[in-house]
Amino acid sequence: MVVRTSLPDAVRAEVDASLSEVDAELTRRYPGDPGSRRPVHTVYVPADAFARDTVASWGRRALEALDEHAPDAASFARVLGLPDDLAGPVHDRVRAKLEREPVEDLRIDFEDGYGPRPDGEEDAAAERAAELIGAAAADGTAPPFAGIRMKCMESAVRARGIRTLDIFLTRLLEAGGLPRGLVLTLPKVTYPAQVEAMVRLCSEFERATGLPEGRIGFEIQIETTQAILGADGRATVARLIDAAAGRATGLHYGTFDYSASCGVAAAYQSMDHPVADHAKAVMQVAAAGTGVRLSDGSTNVLPVGPTRKVHEAWRLHYGLVRRSLARAYYQGWDMHPGHLPTRYAAVYAFYREGLDSAAARLAAYVDRVGGDVMDEPATAKALSGYLLRGLDCGAVDLSEAVAATGLDRTRLDALSGRGPAAAAGGAGGS
Known part of the structure; x- marks a missing residue:
């Protein structure tokens, strides 16, 4: 059969040529999740x-909190409202996680949590942080991701922040090199020029020390209203990502600084306040497709004191983490060891309760089997990504995922867009 067309080949060639710059721009700006x-x-x-x-x-103290305030699966499930079929698996996995890998990402803070110190004291603390992280990386006891939050690029603390960053990275190199999971956090960003300054610092450090160009990346912490909406009325977050020139690895929401900058009273500053939802929605849209990941903030309600108070704080934290996960904010900040049980309980419940449904939909997509949901390639990518995130954090075992989907790890990686390095356990961050 001869198929007839009307457009000359020259027209198609001209369209291709006219869009070549756009094609290149899309590839550069929107490479997708790593x-x-x-x-x-x-x-x-x-x-x-x-x-x-x-x-x-932190792991030991989290386990002690569990033993004291929810010593078995049934009591822990009652506190959090877990269904019976999840109570045992979630409790057991939480305990195992706290024993094996209680912290996935550690940020040593030289900003608000540390405050102004004499230069000699902060110099020594920066060297010590590098030495301890380097030693832990060398002996295999470091968390998968670790780094520092430096002081911001505002004039009053800029020189101190740059010096701390320089000391920390220099000592890390001397201690054995930059760990694969190194993560740096730049706080209180308001203007793209501050991100550009951070890019220059990273580039100059690489040049001075012989590191490959682009080796050092960083997170941008969104804690000011100007980071969301600039004085000129333009949305700022996308401009911050662009200013990072490919070095931005994450956008982290700062609950309390941002809320305060919006005038929210202290008693109402929370991850679920409307100003927080607005900021994170802007961050999410700006980061979509760029490979820059979004993290929610933290709660300052600590699970300490009598059991009644601990349970109240646990329920609050569990609910906030579940809320974040449902909104595709797959990371958040924890401020106290007592937050770890509910962090992992919320994460594990989220991935385990959706395992069968996600696996069935993915298997049906691969087999092109009809059903009550017709999924597209983008949804299949999301489904496999969901399963892989569950695998990464320990919510799901590989054997469970394979049995439920009929797909091995290689197929899951391929459907999600993960490359060979990622499939081998590649770290995010810089």
């Missing part, structure tokens, strides 16, 4: 409180 493992949380520890045993101590 597909590597991402942490479910970031643990925030002031630099003066960071010690060699910090990660192990």
Whole structure:
């Protein structure tokens, strides 16, 4: 059969040529998610409180909280409202996680949690942080991701922040090199020029030390209203990502600084306040397709004191984490060891309760089997990404995912867009 067309080949060639720059721009700006493992949380520890045993101590203290306030699966499930079929699996996996890998992402804080110190004291703390992270990376006890939050690029603290960054990275190199999971956080960003300054610092450090260009990336913390809407009325977040020139790895929402900058009273500053939802929706749209990942903030309600108070704080934290997950904010900040049980309980319940449905839909997509939902390639990518995130954090075992989908890890990686490096356990961050 001869198929007739009307458009000359020259027209199609001209259209291709006219869109070549757009094609290149789309590829550059929207490479898609890197597909590597991402942490479910970031643990925030002031630099003066960071010690060699910090990660192990957080795990131990979290287990002690469980033993004291919810010593078995049934009691933990009652506190959080977990259904019976999830109570045992979630409880057991939470305990195993706290014993094996209590912290996925550690951020040693030299900003608000540390405050102004004499230069000599902060110099020493930056060197010490690098030495401890380097030693942990060398002996295999480091969390998958770790780094520092430096002081911001505002004039009052800029020089101090740059010096701390330089000392930390220099000492890390001397201690054995930059760990694969190194993550740096730039706080209180208001203008793209501040991101451009961070890019220059990273580039100049690479040049001075012989590192490959682009080796050092960083997260941008969104804590000011100007980071969402500029003085000229333009949305700022996309401009911040562009200013990072491919080095931005994440956008992290700062709950309390941002809320305060909007005039929200202290009692109402929370991850679920309308101003928080607006900021994160803007961040999410700006980051979509760019490979820059979004993290929610934290709650300052700590699970401490009598059991009644601990349970109230646990229910609050669990609900906030579940709310974030449903909104595709797959990471958040934890401020206290007592937050770890509910962080992992919320994450594990989220991935386990949807395992069968996601696996069935993915298997049907691969087999092109009809059903009550007709999924498209983008949805299949999302379904496989969901399963892989569950695998990465320990919510789901590979054997479970394979049995439920009929797909091996290679097929899951391919459907999600993960490359060979990611499939081998590649770290996110810089």
